[in-house]
Amino acid sequence: MSARDDILANIRRSRGVTGNEAPRRFAVTERLSGAPEGVVPARGQVEGAARIAMFRTQAEAVSATMAIVGAATVADEIGRYLRSHDLPMSVRRGDDPRLASLDWSQTGIDVSCGPSDGADLNAVSHAFAGIAETGTLVLVSGADNPTTLNFLPDNHIVILAAEDIDPDMESVWRRLRTRYGKGVLPRTVNMITGPSRSADIEQTLLLGAHGPRRLHIVIVENRDAA
């Protein structure tokens, strides 16, 4: 017998089942297709400005920084952030059209596109979602969004549309299913909650372990609609 068959047979022997029981199969099919929600904490369940405020409180509590700007000034905010930390005026970004369409021309930032080879100091990404409950960013991999940009550069700047801040993880799953289909995910979904850290030496918490030392979130409000 193959290892696969052996392991499954042993599980079934221990359980006292054959694997063909209709009620068991039904229970599994139901759960996989229905994906019932469990307990969803109340703290993220707020609307509008209160949700943005909850997201901000939670993200800042884990040492992320944040700016809330209008759509026209996103690139300016990136420039301001780089200058305020005395960083080189250059960024690496993916091909995401929402990043390509930013007005970089007046900022003096040298912009290059594509994944990182480890030589980039600053990266700009566009988030798929934010989670208010925990101050978490959700980034998805794809042609426009290299995963290496989330981890190799020292400073990670993430653009997030205010309307993409969801109350909880469950809302993110619903949106991912709408975009990719049920039971399908892109290669990587990164949930990021603050900059990289380690407490492996004497339980002393230090920022900037292997990933970014700084995480700056730029929330974009659609002020025309507001």
Add this chain to the structure above:
Amino acid sequence: MVAHPTTTHFKDNAHRAMLDAQLQKALANTRTGFIEKRVLAVSKLPEFDALRDSARDIKDHTLAHLDLYLEAFETKVTEAGGHVHWARDAEEARRIIVDLCKQYDADSVTKGKSMISEEIGLNSAIEAAGIKAVETDLGEYIIQLRHETPSHIIAPAIHLNKEQVEQDFRRVHTELPKDRDLSQPTQLLTEARAILREKFLAADVGITGANFLVAETGTSIIVTNEGNGDLTQTLPDTHIVIASIEKIVPTLEDVSQLLRVLAPSATGQDMSVYTTFSTGPRRAGDPDGPTNYHVVLLDNGRSNMLGGEFEEMLRCIRCGACMNHCPVYHSVGGHAYGWVYPGPMGSVLTPSLIGVEKGGNLPNASTFCGRCEEACPVRIPLPKMMRHWREREFERHLSPSVARYGLSAWAFFAKRPKLYQFATGVAMRLLGWAGSSRGRFASLPMASGWTKFRDMPAPQGRTFQSQWRDRGGAR
């Protein structure tokens, strides 16, 4: 690297640990920080206990249908372009992974932190094939330099002080200036970051564990704070996941429940910094990510635990809260337990995985204070299960003969209440009389195990039962 189990020498190991000044200094860090941070995180989450119930129920449901969820997971991984391998035991898992490394002509392998990798002794197998294996979690990197095993399941180097880490870095990183300042943890971190960055970029294969596997999507999940796991699984051409079969959960909604109890229980965070969902290899058009994605599913004794009195142990999500709250762990650290998994969860799991002959005395390393069960996010009845193991150990005549004879003698009297009361009455009067001058004994025949370390208080001359009777008994 996995050491030869020294589980049978727990008592000697513990004794040495108590006398180890460096270790005791380091262990002071385990006694308060984790506990306080957890309390703070839980206080901000009023739904925490309801989430624990939910997490427990999801795990129980999954274990009841484990065969079917594993099949569903395999189908999904394959649909996403990945490969699933099944390993009955450690040897088979090592062989599968080493063969994959050879198949992809790997010269060097980076590794995210994985307890399963420790369980199967993966690094030595990879190195034996002439391939360099580099641990990239800071704590794991440090202990790899020292040829040690982790002493805690989420904080592998918690038994070390920063001066020891400095010595190791100076010993190994010989290409760096000798007069550099490494007195602060942040300098040690910066040095490790620079050294490991090169390893990440050079690796041919990245191996990670998995905190969870999702059947709905064929996804493996890692939960980390450093980002090393992500660099490990994103930069090399091949990503291999090694995970045990009970890591599976049905859906993304289910894993959300477990994630909400994991980080608060482990580190007192609401969420760890990086929770990463990996599904298959990079897609057409993706500018980065691995070309090959393999998942190795390990049994190694777990399927035998299903349906038995230790099944609930398979709910464990490896948060470490039980050891963070354990007075025995606080006193002796993780290495004294003698195998991969320390603390209360180790005391229950180890005998299941390596046998009661080798691991059967670990469940004696308990005060039965119950704090582990109180802290467990999936409500594993750890004290009850340690009692089950003690019973097994006794039934199989593995406990020491003195303890067995003593218990038999006690049982003889306990089954004969009249005789018991008479005998204890005589004994208490005798001991009360003999100890009346000092009120305590510095030595007693057959009780040297006690009196060697502390005095035995002398009885006052009457048994509880006779005093109880005089006061009217159970009126």
